[in-house]
Amino acid sequence: MAVGTTLADAVRELVRDGDVVALEGFTHLIPVAAGQEIIRQGRRDLTLVRMTPDIVYDQLIGAGCARKLVFSWGGNPGVGSLHRFRDAVEHGWPRALELEEHSHAGMANRYVAGASGLPFAVLRGYVGTDLPGVTPTIKPITCPFTGEELAAVPAINPDVTVVHAQRADRRGNVQLWGLVGVQKEAVLAAKRSLVTVEEIVDELTPTPGAVVLPSWAVTTVVAVPGGAHPSYAQGYSERDNAHYAAWDAISRDREAFTGWLDDLRSAK
Structure with missing residues (x-):
């Protein structure tokens, strides 16, 4: 420091x-x-x-x-x-x-994942948007507990x-x-x-x-x-x-x- x-x-x-x-x-x-x-x-x-x-x-x-x-x-x-x-x-x-x-929520969650030492974050925020089709760092992921399809974004x-x-x-x-x-x-x-x-x-x-x-x-x-x-x-x-x-x-x-x-x- x-x-x-x-x-x-x-x-x-x-x-x-x-x-x-x-x-x-x-x-x-x-x-x-x-x-x-x-x-x-x-x-x-x-x-x-x-x-x-x-x-x-x-x-x-x-x-x-x-x-x-x-x-x-x-x-x-x-x-x-x-x-x-x-x-x-x-x-x-x-x-x-x-x-x-990305969306604001996607960016914020990416920083949180990075700060938490996690490889990615999961959120609902991209459902119904066109961003997953043009941004390769947004990937679908299925919840192992409910089967809900969510979006995963890599940590920053x-x-x-x-x-x-x-x-x-x-x-x-x-x-x-x-x-x-x-x-x-x-x-x-x-x-x-x-x-x-x-x-x-x-x-x-x-x-x-x-x-x-x-x-x-x-x-x-x-x-x-x-x-x-x-x-x-x-x-x-x-x-x-x-x-x-x-x-x-x-x-x-x-x-x-x-x-x-x-x-x-x-x-x-």
Whole structure:
């Protein structure tokens, strides 16, 4: 467990070409700064995993970091499509993108299976949908007790999971609260994990409804105030709705996006 390194050093150590990488956070606490550092360091051939990929995955895909996307729904929330995502799928720019699509329930259960050390998860959620016909990682399975036909999906065990949280103590215990998605499960399922936080404190103050990730489950903690922007961190920052709207125009145009990417790569 490392606490207090830089974001650049943490990404350099933990994220490698060809990795399966999950950046999780559901509308809230999205690890945008870490995703953009992955872009700066030029990682390639990544399998990106995420429930509801939004603009940080649009950026990673447009930067050519991704070989494959494993996801459930994707879009610029409250605005529209992810245009770099669409360009990769429809035109192979900057490279072709392989897709593996699941439902929200399927993705959540896959993380739970990975965190539980199980090879797969079982659920009813795909009955009556077309997804089993286009997603080879959804298989029918018969309940040995009732004979009911269900769906099985393989566990997700990322090489590295990245999440953002409100705070951590100096021993590496992490605390997050508010609108929480599958961060806990995604971290527990991963081989390595990076948590960016708003602040590192001497002691975690009990907070109603908070999720605590113990230090033994976390590889590295880095203080990155504002690291979720333009998403929000409850108690620390608000959602920057104008940023999401502005991204629509940038992402629609390859030249505008390339200019944005040049600016990002030159920023320190």
